[in-house]
Each structure stands twice: as C-alpha cells, then as structure tokens.
Amino acid sequence: MISEGATAAAQRYEFGDFVLERSQMRVLQRDGVELALPPRLFNALLLFVQRPGELLDKELLMSSLWPGLVVEENNLNQVISGLRRALGDDTQGTQFIQTVPRRGYRFVAPVRTLPVLPAEPVPDPGSGSMPGPVVTGGRRHWLRAAGGSVAIAAIAGVGWWQWRAGVPGAAPRAAGTTLAVLPFKPLAADGRNDLLEVGMADSLAVRLSTAPGLVVRSTGSVLRYAGRGQDPLRAARELDV
Numbered sequence: 001m002i003s004e005g006a007t008a009a010a011q012r013y014e015f016g017d018f019v020l021e022r023s024q025m026r027v028l029q030r031d032g033v034e035l036a037l038p039p040r041l042f043n044a045l046l047l048f049v050q051r052p053g054e055l056l057d058k059e060l061l062m063s064s065l066w067p068g069l070v071v072e073e074n075n076l077n078q079v080i081s082g083l084r085r086a087l088g089d090d091t092q093g094t095q096f097i098q099t100v101p102r103r104g105y106r107f108v109a110p111v112r113t114l115p116v117l118p119a120e121p122v123p124d125p126g127s128g129s130m131p132g133p134v135v136t137g138g139r140r141h142w143l144r145a146a147g148g149s150v151a152i153a154a155i156a157g158v159g160w161w162q163w164r165a166g167v168p169g170a171a172p173r174a175a176g177t178t179l180a181v182l183p184f185k186p187l188a189a190d191g192r193n194d195l196l197e198v199g200m201a202d203s204l205a206v207r208l209s210t211a212p213g214l215v216v217r218s219t220g221s222v223l224r225y226a227g228r229g230q231d232p233l234r235a236a237r238e239l240d241v
Contacts, residue, residue: 011023011116012113012114012115012116013049013050013111013112013113013114014111014113014114015052015096015107015109015110015111015112016087016095016096016109017029017030018035018087019114020045020046020049025039025042026042027042027045035086036193036195037083037086037195037199038082038196038198038199038200038203039199039203040065040079040202040203041079041082041083041086041195041199043065044061044065044079044080044083045083047061047064047065048096048097048105048107049107049111051107052108052109052110052111053106053107053108054106054107055103055104055105055106056104056105056106056107057103057104058073058076058103058104058105060104061076061104061105062076066206069206071206071218072218072220074218074219074220074221075202075206075218075220077220078198078202078219078220078223080097080099080105082195082198082199083096083097084097085195086195094108095108095109096108177214177215178214178215178216178217178240178241179208179215179216179217179241180205180216180221180222180235180239180241181201181202181204181205181208181216182201182222182225182226182232182235183197183198183201183222183223183225183226183227184196184197184200184201185197185227185230197226198219198223198226201219201222205217205218205219217239217241221239222235222239
C-alpha cells in the first residue's frame with residue numbers, strides 16, 4: 001500500500017524492482033535502465049500505482065486512458081497485457097496487476113512513495129558549458145525507433161498524396177471507409193520492441209478513429225500481422241479494409 005501521508009500529487013513511486021518517476025514520465029529498473037513504455041501504458045501504470053489495492057473498473061480505465069473516445073474493451077486488454085509483459089508479470093497478474101473477472105483490475109504489489117530528487121543545477125549560459133541532455137539506453141532506443149517510424153509514416157503519407165494527385169478524376173474517399181493500422185515494422189532486426197510497435201499503432205488508430213466517416217479496426221484485430229514479415233496486402237484482404 002502507499003505509505004502514510006502520500007498524496008495523488010506524489011512524483012516518485014517504488015514497487016517491486018521499479019521506480020516510476022511521474023514528472024519525467026519514465027519507469028526505471030533497479031539497475032537504472034529505463035523501460036521503453038508507450039505513453040498509454042505509462043499512463044495506465046500511473047493510475048495503478050496511485051491507487052494500489054483498489055479495484056479499478058474497466059469503464060474508469062477506458063475513460064481515463066482514452067478520454068472522450070469510444071473504444072473497444074479489447075484495447076484495454078492489450079494495454080494490460082503489454083504492462084504485464086513489460087513488468088515481467090504472468091498472465092494471471094499474481095505479482096502486479098490482478099484481474100477481477102467481469103469487473104476490472106487491481107494493482108496488488110506494495111507501493112511506496114519516494115522523496116522528490118533535488119533539482120539538478122542549471123548551468124550558467126555565460127560559462128560556455130552547456131551539456132546536452134542525457135539519453136538512457138531505453139530512451140535512446142525509443143527515440144531511434146520512434147524517429148524511424150515517424151519517417152516511414154511521413155513518406156507513406158506523401159506517397160499517397162502524390163498518387164492521388166497524379167490520378168485524373170480520382171474520386172474523394174467514400175463515406176464509411178474502413179482501415180487498419182498495422183503494428184509498426186522495425187527498421188533493424190535487432191531493434192524489435194513489441195510494446196513500441198503495437199503502442200504507436202494503437203495511438204495512431206485511436207487518433208484516426210475520431211475522423212468523421214472513418215472506421216478503424218481495433219488493435220487486437222491486427223496483432224497477428226506484427227513483425228518484419230507482415231504482409232499489408234494480405235492484412236487488407238483478411239480484414240476487409
């Protein structure tokens with residue numbers, strides 16, 4: 001349970017072999033290595049550590065993680081599964097996230113609030129010494145993978161626009177168009193990060209689902225197409241998108 005005197009405004013939480021730093025939006029392992037958690041998984045974990053031992057029902061979790069949006073329950077299931085994998089929990093959630101059938105989830109690990117770390121001194125601009133930001137191994141991987149994924153998305157968008165512009169009389173998108181966002185593909189074989197690949201696709205799918213007349217397949221329905229060997233054309237046929 002949270003130590004006495006803790007409040008929801010606490011900035012650092014310790015549980016198991018992890019420390020969640022709210023202000024830095026990161027989770028560190030005992031050896032100091034940062035977990036590469038997509039934003040939605042981090043927000044879900046923050047909800048849990050702020051209310052350990054409490055039953056958080058599915059409606060509360062979905063409204064908190066996808067504010068203002070209507071999403072399928074399967075999206076929440078994927079977030080919980082991703083968190084369990086990242087924390088090394090089993091599918092039954094015996095160590096961290098326990099499933100309460102037909103109700104929701106409960107964070108069962110003891111949580112302790114930690115004192116806020118003292119702020120690092122700000123270097124004097126006049127001294128000529130302005131060290132750059134420190135990038136941990138986990139964050140460096142995030143930045144490299146995210147940068148590559150964003151570049152791919154940008155190139156694909158430009159290619160689509162150019163193709164549409166080059167087709168005489170191309171009809172505008174019909175109302176009710178359905179699409180699916182496949183898990184992002186790693187650019188390097190040794191750069192696999194399942195949570196990142198699925199998390200970025202989920203975030204993009206949720207954003208697209210707010211567009212009028214656009215139907216977006218759930219994240220759960222595209223998971224089988226993850227990995228470097230994914231075939232987008234086969235996925236389009238099988239998902240009817």
